[in-house]
Structure formats: C-alpha cells, structure tokens
Amino acid sequence: QKEVEQDPGPLSVPEGAIVSLNCTYSNSAFQYFMWYRQYSRKGPELLMYTYSSGNKEDGRFTAQVDKSSKYISLFIRDSQPSDSATYLCAMIGTGGYNKLIFGAGTRLAVHP
Amino acid sequence: EAGVTQFPSHSVIEKGQTVTLRCDPISGHDNLYWYRRVMGKEIKFLLHFVKESKQDESGMPNNRFLAERTGGTYSTLKVQPAELEDSGVYFCASSQDRGSYGYTFGSGTRLTVV
Numbered sequence: 178q179k180e181v182e183q184d185p186g187p188l189s190v191p192e193g194a195i196v197s198l199n200c201t202y203s204n205s206a207f208q209y210f211m212w213y214r215q216y217s218r219k220g221p222e223l224l225m226y227t228y229s230s231g232n233k234e235d236g237r238f239t240a241q242v243d244k245s246s247k248y249i250s251l252f253i254r255d256s257q258p259s260d261s262a263t264y265l266c267a268m269i270g271t272g273g274y275n276k277l278i279f280g281a282g283t284r285l286a287v288h289p
Numbered sequence: 290e291a292g293v294t295q296f297p298s299h300s301v302i303e304k305g306q307t308v309t310l311r312c313d314p315i316s317g318h319d320n321l322y323w324y325r326r327v328m329g330k331e332i333k334f335l336l337h338f339v340k341e342s343k344q345d346e347s348g349m350p351n352n353r354f355l356a357e358r359t360g361g362t363y364s365t366l367k368v369q370p371a372e373l374e375d376s377g378v379y380f381c382a383s384s385q386d387r388g389s390y391g392y393t394f395g396s397g398t399r400l401t402v403v
Contacts, residue, residue: 181331213394220293220380220394221332265332275384275392276345277324279332 180204183266183280192289196253200266200280203247207268207278210242212251215263215282224264225251256287291315293395295381301401307369310398314363314383321364322384322392323356324348327377335379338364371402 183200190196198212209228213221225240227233227249233240239252253260266280294313302308314321323335335354336346340361349356353372358364368375378399384392 179331218396220382220396222394223392275320276334276337276348277322277332278334281331 178203180278181266181268181280184283185281187284187286189286189288190256192256192258192287194256194287196256196260196285196287198251198253198264198266198283198285200249201247202249202268202278204268204270204278205244205247206270209269210240210249211267211269211277212238212240213265213267213279215265217262221265221267256285258287258289261286293381293383293393295379295395295398297398298396299399299401301403302371304373304402305370307367308371308400310366310368310379310381310400312364312366312381312383312395314381315385315393318383318385318393319361320344320384320386320392321358322382323364323366324380324382324394325377326380326397327374330377332380335366368400371400373402376400376402 181202211226212224214224215221227242230242230244237254241250263282263284265282267277321338324332326332334348337344338358341358355367378397380397382392382394
C-alpha cells in the first residue's frame with residue numbers, strides 16, 4: 178500500500194469553477210503537509226503548507242488537513258486557465274531531515 | 290535570487306553508458322536534495338546533503354548511483370552504468386535550513402536510457 182494516495186485524474190473544469198483536490202495517507206507520523214503545483218517541463222513549486230490539522234487560506238487557495246481521517250484537501254476558488262497544471266500533495270514525518278513523500282499528482286485542466 | 294539550476298535539461302544515453310547530472314542550489318542553501326520520477330510513478334526521494342555531508346541516502350536505488358557535493362556547493366549525480374529502468378526525471382531541490390515548509394525545486398533533468 179502506498180503511503181500517500183492521490184487520484185491522478187485528469188480533472189477538467191470550466192473557468193470559474195471551484196476545484197477540490199484530495200489526498201489520503203496511511204502514516205500517522207506525518208506532521209507537515211504541502212501542496213505543490215507543477216507545470217509541464219518544470220519542477221514542483223510550493224503552493225501551500227500546513228502543520229497538523231486545520232485550514233489555511235492564501236488568496237484563491239485553501240488547504241485543509243484532517244489528521245483524524247488522514248485526509249488533506251486543496252480547494253481552488255474561481256479557477257483560471259493558468260491554474261492548469263499537475264497538483265502534488267507531499268508530506269513530511271517527524272524525525273528530521275525533511276524527506277518529502279509525494280502523492281502521484283492530479284492533472285488539472287481549466288478550460289475557458 | 291537565482292533558482293535551483295539543473296543541467297543538462299535532457300540527456301539521452303545508451304544502456305551501459307555513464308551520465309552525470311549536475312545541480313546548482315540556491316546560493317547559501319546548505320540543504321540539497323535529489324528526487325526522481327520514473328514513468329507512471331510518484332516523485333521519490335533519493336538523498337539529502339547538508340553542506341558536503343550525506344545526511345540521508347536511503348532512497349538511492351543501488352550502487353550504480355553516486356552523488357557528491359564537494360565543497361558544499363553544487364552537487365553531481367552519476368549513474369554508471371545506466372540501465373533502462375533509470376529513465377525518468379531527476380529533480381534537485383535546496384533549502385536554507387531544515388524548515389518544514391518545503392523547498393525550491395529545479396526544473397529537472399529528463400534522462401532517457403535507450
């Protein structure tokens with residue numbers, strides 16, 4: 178079983194839609210949760226990070242962590258064609274060294 | 290500031306040959322990481338340097354892979370001899386400290402072994 182499960186999509190939505198991206202995980206030691214965005218032929222770019230459970234908002238993006246359910250989400254409001262990319266969740270456990278454990282990534286296409 | 294730079298951006302080599310990938314981290318970043326994504330799989334950790342020391346190399350697949358970071362600046366990842374299953378995208382990332390909020394990735398080197 179993978180430590181982090183993420184539906185690879187693809188997910189296609191119209192411009193202006195609310196997008197919901199999700200990951201589940203199995204390791205209860207994970208403490209830090211991140212969302213990266215990756216455009217084609219580029220490296221992952223950090224979008225959001227949260228520590229432990231709760232919500233965090235940054236502009237059109239909201240990250241949620243529910244540690245009791247081992248479930249994290251990223252919501253994108255008023256989606257734009259420029260949001261079309263692959264979104265990767267990533268996690269870090271305790272114990273130092275900050276090794277990221279990635280989900281498979283969800284491909285998102287926002288069409289005008 | 291300049292980002293994390295990787296080169297070459299793309300390399301095609303024959304099975305059995307040697308390839309060396311290079312990563313220049315952001316200046317002043319002590320932590321340097323190598324990750325890779327093989328076809329259809331998740332991005333996976335390879336190893337972590339703190340300055341010139343290997344902090345964690347638990348993700349290195351086998352002894353055909355050798356990473357170095359002499360002087361604690363740029364790093365190289367050598368694959369010798371390359372096998373078909375080594376094909377994928379190799380990412381380098383760096384961070385200033387062991388901050389838990391993620392790090393800056395380079396654009397990756399796409400390695401194709403034929």
